[in-house]
Amino acid sequence: MMDIKSVYDIAGRAMAAQLVRLNTVASNLANAGSTTGDPKTTYKPLKPIFETQYSDLVKKNGVATVDAVEVKEIGREPIKSYMPAHPAADEAGYIYKAAVNVDEEMVDMMEASRQYQNNVEVITTLRALTMRTLNIGK
Secondary structure, X not given: OEOOOOHHHHHHHHHHXXXXXXXXXXXXXXXXXXXXXXXXXXOOXXXXXXXXXXXXXXXXXXXXXXXXXXXXXXXXXXXXXXOOXXXXXXXXXXXXXXXXXXXXXXXXXXXXXXXXXXXXXXXXHHHHHHHHHHHHOO
């Protein structure tokens, strides 16, 4: 259980989780073309693990948010290619590329970016409504 204090806390945690997601996508895309001569040293794509965090009074107020609790390697095997002339090729002439699906990463990046933008909009709207409320008394 946790104490979620406000809408700002909910949106802030969600934005932090999406930032972790965007960082893993950036890392995966940066290493998408990397090659090596040993499958054990090939870059392993990463994905964040999200966990829903409920407020202590979730039954009364329905308040929940999300946290990125861990970043894990995806269990994909590296892409094996026969390229005997490549300087990183092993004795059998194979190189190993990172198993990063660029299309999947781009979709993940767009979705994370949109979720981040949605939370920025929540904070912006809440701030505007708070200011309007404060101006009512003037």
